[in-house]
Amino acid sequence: MESTLTEVDISNGVRAIAEQIGQCNQDGKFVLVGVRSRGDEVAARILELLTEMGIEVPMGILDISLYRDDLAHLNSNPKLQGSELPFPVDKAHIILVDDVLFTGRTVRAAIDAIMDYGRPAKIELAVLIDRGHRELPFAPGYVGIHLETQRLDYVDVKLKETDGVDFVEVIQNNKG
Amino acid sequence: MASLLIKKASIASEDNDELLLADVLVENGIITKIGNDIEAESATRVIDGSGKILSPAMFDTHIHMREPGQEAKETIKTGTEAAINGGITGVVLMPNTSPAIDSAAMVRTIYDIAERDARIPVYTSGCITKGREGKELAGIDGMLQLGVKMLTDDGDAVPDMMLLKRAMEYASEFDCFFASHCEVLELSGPRALNEGKVSYKLGIQGTPACSEEICMDRDIRLAHATGARLHIQHVSSKIGMETIRWWKQMGAKVTAEVSPHHLLFNEEDIGNYDTHYKMNPPLRTADDNAALLQGLKEGVFDIIATDHAPHTPFEKEQDFVSAPNGITGLETAVVSLFHHYINKGEFGWSLLVNRYSAQPRRMMGLDPVAIVEGGQAEFILFDPKGETTFSSDFMCSKSENTPFLNRTLDGSIDLVVVGDDILLQR
Amino acid sequence: MTRKDLLDIESLRREEIEHLLDQAAPFKELFTRSVKKVPALKGKSVLTLFYEPSTRTLSSFEVAAKRLSADVTTFDVPHSSVVKGESVRDTIATLQAMRTDYIIVRNQMAGIPLAIARATKASVINAGDGAHSHPTQALLDGFTFKEVFPEPAGKKLLIIGDILHSRVARSTSTLMRKLGVEVAWLGPGSLVPKHGPSEIKRFTNYDEAMKWAPDAVYLLRIQMERQSAPFFPSLREYTKLYGITQERFKHIADQGTYIMHPGPVNRGVELCDEVMEYQRCLIDQQVENGIATRMAVLYWLKPHTAGNDSLIEEDTN
Numbered sequence: 080m081e082s083t084l085t086e087v088d089i090s091n092g093v094r095a096i097a098e099q100i101g102q103c104n105q106d107g108k109f110v111l112v113g114v115r116s117r118g119d120e121v122a123a124r125i126l127e128l129l130t131e132m133g134i135e136v137p138m139g140i141l142d143i144s145l146y147r148d149d150l151a152h153l154n155s156n157p158k159l160q161g162s163e164l165p166f167p168v169d170k171a172h173i174i175l176v177d178d179v180l181f182t183g184r185t186v187r188a189a190i191d192a193i194m195d196y197g198r199p200a201k202i203e204l205a206v207l208i209d210r211g212h213r214e215l216p217f218a219p220g221y222v223g224i225h226l227e228t229q230r231l232d233y234v235d236v237k238l239k240e241t242d243g244v245d246f247v248e249v250i251q252n253n254k255g
Numbered sequence: 256m257a258s259l260l261i262k263k264a265s266i267a268s269e270d271n272d273e274l275l276l277a278d279v280l281v282e283n284g285i286i287t288k289i290g291n292d293i294e295a296e297s298a299t300r301v302i303d304g305s306g307k308i309l310s311p312a313m314f315d316t317h318i319h320m321r322e323p324g325q326e327a328k329e330t331i332k333t334g335t336e337a338a339i340n341g342g343i344t345g346v347v348l349m350p351n352t353s354p355a356i357d358s359a360a361m362v363r364t365i366y367d368i369a370e371r372d373a374r375i376p377v378y379t380s381g382c383i384t385k386g387r388e389g390k391e392l393a394g395i396d397g398m399l400q401l402g403v404k405m406l407t408d409d410g411d412a413v414p415d416m417m418l419l420k421r422a423m424e425y426a427s428e429f430d431c432f433f434a435s436h437c438e439v440l441e442l443s444g445p446r447a448l449n450e451g452k453v454s455y456k457l458g459i460q461g462t463p464a465c466s467e468e469i470c471m472d473r474d475i476r477l478a479h480a481t482g483a484r485l486h487i488q489h490v491s492s493k494i495g496m497e498t499i500r501w502w503k504q505m506g507a508k509v510t511a512e513v514s515p516h517h518l519l520f521n522e523e524d525i526g527n528y529d530t531h532y533k534m535n536p537p538l539r540t541a542d543d544n545a546a547l548l549q550g551l552k553e554g555v556f557d558i559i560a561t562d563h564a565p566h567t568p569f570e571k572e573q574d575f576v577s578a579p580n581g582i583t584g585l586e587t588a589v590v591s592l593f594h595h596y597i598n599k600g601e602f603g604w605s606l607l608v609n610r611y612s613a614q615p616r617r618m619m620g621l622d623p624v625a626i627v628e629g630g631q632a633e634f635i636l637f638d639p640k641g642e643t644t645f646s647s648d649f650m651c652s653k654s655e656n657t658p659f660l661n662r663t664l665d666g667s668i669d670l671v672v673v674g675d676d677i678l679l680q681r
Numbered sequence: 682m683t684r685k686d687l688l689d690i691e692s693l694r695r696e697e698i699e700h701l702l703d704q705a706a707p708f709k710e711l712f713t714r715s716v717k718k719v720p721a722l723k724g725k726s727v728l729t730l731f732y733e734p735s736t737r738t739l740s741s742f743e744v745a746a747k748r749l750s751a752d753v754t755t756f757d758v759p760h761s762s763v764v765k766g767e768s769v770r771d772t773i774a775t776l777q778a779m780r781t782d783y784i785i786v787r788n789q790m791a792g793i794p795l796a797i798a799r800a801t802k803a804s805v806i807n808a809g810d811g812a813h814s815h816p817t818q819a820l821l822d823g824f825t826f827k828e829v830f831p832e833p834a835g836k837k838l839l840i841i842g843d844i845l846h847s848r849v850a851r852s853t854s855t856l857m858r859k860l861g862v863e864v865a866w867l868g869p870g871s872l873v874p875k876h877g878p879s880e881i882k883r884f885t886n887y888d889e890a891m892k893w894a895p896d897a898v899y900l901l902r903i904q905m906e907r908q909s910a911p912f913f914p915s916l917r918e919y920t921k922l923y924g925i926t927q928e929r930f931k932h933i934a935d936q937g938t939y940i941m942h943p944g945p946v947n948r949g950v951e952l953c954d955e956v957m958e959y960q961r962c963l964i965d966q967q968v969e970n971g972i973a974t975r976m977a978v979l980y981w982l983k984p985h986t987a988g989n990d991s992l993i994e995e996d997t998n
Contacts, residue, residue, distance in 0.1 A: 142707065145719035145749075145980075155683040156721075156980055158700070161707035195716035455876035456691075458791040458813025458848060528792035573770055574790040576811075 084224065084247035089207070089238075092223025093121065096205050097128035099221045100174065107134045109172040109203075114189050115142045115160055118177035120240045121207050125176060139164040141175075146188035168197030174221070178236050180206040183215035208247065210234055257675045258282045260295045264304025264636060266626050267311070269613045272603030279309060281632040284674030289628050300677070302670060308637040311608055311624045312344035312671060313589060314615040316405070317488060317512065317560035319581070320346075322368060324353025329565040329653045331365070332372035334585070337563075337652035339375060339678045341586040342635040342668040347619060348379040350387070351410035357382035359397030366401070374678055378619060380405035380434065383422050389414050392422055399429050404619050407434035409488060412470050414440055416477065423483035430620070432484035435474040437495075438536065442466035447576050449537045453522040459576055464492040464543075467536050471498055479507045486618065487511040489562050491536040493546035500555045510618060513547050513556040515588050519595055520544075520658065528575040531658040534564065535580040551610065552602055558618060559611040561588050565654030583652050587659045589635075590643045594664040598639065633673050641667030683983045686798040686805040689814035690855040698823065698859055701977050705824045708980075709973035711748070721980055722749035727783040728776070730756045730797075731808070735787060737944055738808050738818075741968070742785050745975035751783070769793055773800045782984045786810070802985040806978060812846050818943055819852035821974040823860060825967050826897065829939055834861030839890055841923055842901025842951060843872045843912070849943045850901060854881060865893055868923060871912040887923055891932070897939035897963075900925065900951045916950050925952040930959070939963055 084092075100109075113122030119140045126138050141164070144157045175189050186204055193199060205221035210228045228234060231252035237244050259281040265274035266289070278293040279286060295301050320334035321327075329337075331348075338346050348365065350356035356365060356379055369377035381398035385391045387408045395406065406426065412435065413419040423433060438446075444460040454461030471487055475498070478485035490496055490513050499511045516534065521541050525532045532538055550556050564581025571578050588611070596602055613623035624633035644663040647655055671679040690698070711717055727746040731739055739755075746753045758772065769788070776784060777800060784803045786794045791811035798805035809815040823833075830836050838857050844850045844866045854864045858878070865882035866873050867890040873883050884890035903919055913919055920926065925933065925940070930953055933940065939961045940952070946964070948954055956962055 145721040150721055151725075155983055159704050159707040159980075161710055191720065195719065196714050450876075452876045455874055458811050458851065460812070528795060569770065572796075574788075574792045574796055576790050576792075577769075 082226070082249045084208075084226075086245040088224065089245045089247065092207050093124045094128060096207070096221045096223045097125045097132070100125065100205060101129060101132050101134055103220075104134075104172075107136055109174055110136055110166055111138045112141050112164065112173050112175050112189075112193070113138065114175060114177045114185060115140060117236060117238050117241055118175075120238045121178050122176035123240075125205070137166045139166065141189055141192055143185060143188040143192050146191045148184055148188065162192070164196055168193060168199055171197075171199045172201045172203075173199050174203045174205050176205045178207045178238070179234055180204070180209045180217075180219050180222075181212060181234070183213050183217040186217045187215055208234065208236070257284075258296065258299040259632070259672065259675075259677070260293060260299050260301045261304045261309055261636065262293075262301060264307055264309035266309045267604035267608050268625055269311075269605050269609035269623070272605045274308065274604065279304075279626065281672070281675075284632050286626060286628055286630050286632050289626070302636065302680075304636055306638070306640060307669065308604060308639060309626060310342075310604060310635055310637055311612040311626060312633045312635050312673070313342050313611045314345040314619075314621075315343050315561055315563070315585065315588070315611075316347040316558060316615045316618060317349065317409075317514075318346045318563045318585065319349050319351065319565065321565060322352065323364065327653070328567055330372070331368045331377060333651060333653045334563070334565075335369075335373040335375050335377060337583070337585040337650065339671050340649075340651045340668070342589045342637070342671060343585060344375045344633055344671065344673050344678070345616070345621070346375070346377055347405060348377065349409045350380050350382045350407065355382050355387050356380070356398075357385050357387070357393035359394060359401055362398050362401045362403055374676075375673065379403060380407050380409070382406070383408045383413055383433065384418065387411060389418065392418070392425065395422075395426060395429070399431055404431050405434050405486070406431055407436065407488070409434065409436040412436055412438050412440070412474075416473065419474070420477050420481060423478060423481040427482050432486055432618075433474075433478065434486040434488050435471070436488050437467045437470035437474060438462070439466045439470050442469075445576050446535050446580065447537070448525060448533065449522045449539045451522055451540060453525055457525070457528060457575065462537060464494060464539055467491060468494050468498055471495055475499075475502050475507055475509050478509065483508075485509045488560070489514050489517065489536055490547065490550075490556065491517045491543065492539050493543045496546050496550035496555055500550065500553070503555065510557040511555065512558045512560040513551055514560060514562050515584060515591050516582060516658075518544060518547050518551065519591060524658070530571045530573070530575060530578040531582060531656060531660070533575060533578055533580055534562070534582055548596075548601070552606065556610065558614045559588070559592070559607075560615070561585060563652075564656075565652055566656050567654060568656070571656045581656070583650075583654055583657045586650050586652060587645060587657055587664075589637070589668060590664050590666045591659060593637070593639070593666040598665050631674065635668055635672075636670035638667045638669050639665070641665075641669065643667045683981055685983060685985055686794075686807075687816050687978055687982060688794050688798060688805065688807045690816050690819050690852045690859070691814075693816075693859075695859050698820070698856060701820055701974070701981060702824045702827055704977040704981065705820075705970065705973045708976040709970065712969070712973070718748050718750055720750045722746070722751040725749075725751045725783065726781040727751045727753045727785065727979070728756050728779070728781040728803075729753065730758060730772070730776075730784055730786045730788075732758050732786075732788040733809070735808075737968075738787065741971045742806075742808065742817075742975055745972045746783070746979060748972070749976055749979055751979070754781075769796070773797055776803070777801050780986055782986050783979065783982070804982040804984040806982070809848055812848050813851070815848040815852045817971070817975055817978055818849050819856040820978065821967055821971040822853045822899070822941065822943070823856045824970045824974050825941065825963050826857070826862070827860075828966065828970075829963065830896065833857070835863070836897070837863045837865070837893065837895040838897050838899060839865050839867055839884075839893065839895035840899045840901065841867045841890075842903050844868050844901070845872045845874050845912075847901050850899075851877075853899065854878075865890065865895065869913045869919070887929070894936075895938060897941060898925075898933070900940065900942045900946075902943070902945065902947055903951050904947075920950055924950060925956055927953050927955060930955050934959060934961075937961060941967060944968065
């Protein structure tokens with residue numbers, strides 16, 4: 080089953096997350112951490128909306144390349160872009176932001192990375208798209224869009240800053 | 256009566272490049288008739304030589320056969336088979352065996368082994384100094400009595416000039432000559448490669464060409480002063496060639512040899528530390544290649560000699576500095592010289608026959624084996640349209656350290672005859 | 682794309698060098714965290730094979746590998762001044778049997794890291810082979826230079842000392858030139874090789890060299906070699922002609938010229954004490970950057986040992 084998400088769908092998804100986060104954290108005592116790549120772009124958009132809502136929070140970017148569990152199986156290691164966490168991680172309430180939640184391995188890597196910076200008080204997860212098929216026991220606290228997919232489908236996310244356009248396409252894998 | 260008839264071959268000689276098309280009849284090891292349309296008797300072996308070159312067999316005066324002492328690399332048996340495979344029917348061994356050939360007893364040992372194992376005559380040189388240590392004179396008279404003609408410490412130069420001078424003065428009494436491996440040890444460094452842009456690139460201390468040239472000049476002057484006959488081995492550089500040319504013009508009794516590898520390769524061929532291009536003296540530059548070829552054509556180099564130096568693969572696979580110097584050459588010499596020079600018109604068969612068959616024999620006091628009526632039958636049949644692939648299977652040498660390994664070159668040696676015997680036939 | 686081995690700078694394309702220099706920065710950022718380790722090479726085995734003694738380079742590699750969570754073992758080899766080639770061949774056989782993922786080699790014989798790289802599936806890193814090559818030193822020098830000069834093209838680097846025997850000088854010269862830096866050599870005539878790239882200016886006089894106005898000078902450690910024919914009469918004479926004496930240092934400080942040195946330094950010989958306190962002395966940065974650069978190299982290379990050769994490219998979020 081093929082499906083697509085338009086710019087409007089994406090925009091609505093981001094708004095949904097921002098509103099959920101705003102409602103649950105009115106004291107504004109949290110930080111956003113976008114997971115490269117594209118998670119940082121989603122986080123930036125959420126940040127903008129939160130600011131409109133009067134909630135000002137710091138934002139950081141996390142590169143999880145060094146924490147992936149599949150490095151040994153890759154032909155060549157992914158290029159590092161580095162992390163920037165301009166706030167103390169100790170005792171922080173961190174909301175991780177990513178574009179797609181799938182098996183959960185990225186989340187695990189992100190948590191491992193954060194832990195090496197310090198000891199946060201709490202970590203939550205916000206994702207633009209939850210496509211199911213978890214392989215590790217992680218659950219998102221904030222979801223923009225639920226997407227039904229097959230395990231072998233490929234979800235191609237394009238976002239303006241990174242890819243020039245806002246568009247999501249689910250591509251069926253016919254090999255299955 | 257054993258007889259052999261070669262039909263319609265093109266006969267090469269040292270006199271001129273024109274090949275005489277004729278049949279050659281050999282009876283009881285002597286060439287009895289050269290002419291057209293010789294009839295074959297029923298008992299005669301007939302070989303079709305059409306399109307092929309019938310050349311006097313080659314003679315190599317600079318061979319390392321490693322026996323006694325390092326038989327894993329080569330023995331007199333395998334070395335002489337390799338010689339036959341390369342169209343060579345006489346060899347002169349270098350004395351840097353273990354123990355060295357520095358006495359009559361050692362010379363006799365070599366002759367005994369050759370008698371037992373070799374199908375071609377094996378001559379040996381003798382050391383100038385005992386054990387090649389450069390300290391005391393070797394048992395010269397004893398060796399010369401057994402027919403040794405060449406005295407050399409090859410592998411090394413004789414560092415003590417006074418000792419060398421005395422050796423030359425002492426030996427002036429005898430019918431022999433000195434052969435010099437030229438290098439100044441203080442300039443040699445690790446003896447790995449030429450000092451130049453490749454040694455810079457590979458980060459290894461190189462040996463400058465002047466090391467060889469200085470020693471060459473020194474030895475020629477000493478020989479000139481003492482009246483000794485001198486032969487300069489494996490010349491590798493342009494200035495070296497010019498040094499010899501000059502001294503010959505001055506009337507010095509000096510002869511010189513050049514090897515196929517110094518003609519064909521230079522330091523760039525070493526590439527990424529390839530030890531197949533590592534020998535002493537080392538490969539130098541393209542300018543040196545050109546000058547050496549010129550010297551060969553002009554006759555500055557009286558003879559061609561391979562400096563056949565077998566080594567085991569384990570040894571050659573070490574890092575560049577540690578790997579031993581030398582490559583094999585017996586089986587590849589004639590074909591590689593044909594492929595690169597005769598086939599390309601650089602020079603003709605007369606040069607090859609003169610430099611690699613006739614002159615080497617004369618230098619050792621032997622008669623050349625020209626293909627003439629009444630002459631000894633000792634020749635090879637060479638197919639210019641054939642091909643030779645130097646695979647492990649093809650080569651008879653125990654060692655494979657040659658840059659030609661698995662390469663295919665133009666030309667092939669199809670027949671080797673000595674006297675009555677066909678030593679090789681393909 | 683990546684490689685199995687890092688043996689020299691010559692064979693690296695400019696893009697590969699730029700990539701490695703670029704990637705060293707994120708690793709350097711990790712040093713400010715409380716946990717300096719990342720699990721990128723967790724469980725991978727790294728073997729160090731140092732035939733020449735070295736504390737600085739060896740420990741720099743060890744720290745780099747451990748910060749990537751790799752397991753590091755020192756392979757005990759003889760440190761004699763002449764190591765027979767045969768013993769290296771036998772060591773290669775043992776290395777093949779051990780199936781380590783990374784081998785870091787330092788040896789007096791040029792070409793040995795290449796021989797090991799050809800014979801094993803491990804990623805081989807050349808930590809210095811004879812007078813030939815020291816690629817990780819060149820990379821950390823390049824990284825340090827770029828920290829100060831983000832646009833290195835057109836800048837000038839003067840290397841002073843025993844260029845002839847220095848693998849550092851050769852590799853760093855090659856790398857800098859690939860980045861567009863102009864390189865010149867200064868030293869006694871017996872220590873400045875006449876072979877090598879003709880584009881590199883060669884000076885044997887200090888004042889002449891400084892007229893060329895380098896943006897940075899790179900000092901090499903100078904020693905009297907124990908051999909029959911020395912390359913120069915005495916250390917004192919060397920310092921007088923080529924060392925950064927107090928007087929020469931004043932001029933350098935006025936010009937704001939940066940100073941680099943691969944270490945360890947010989948105070949009073951190639952430099953005076955004041956150099957070490959100089960604000961534009963980059964020696965300490967070079968050391969710190971050495972670890973980051975070596976981490977980037979270990980992360981970038983791909984061994985061909987088991988578990989490393991399936992062809993997965995995409996993410997599994």
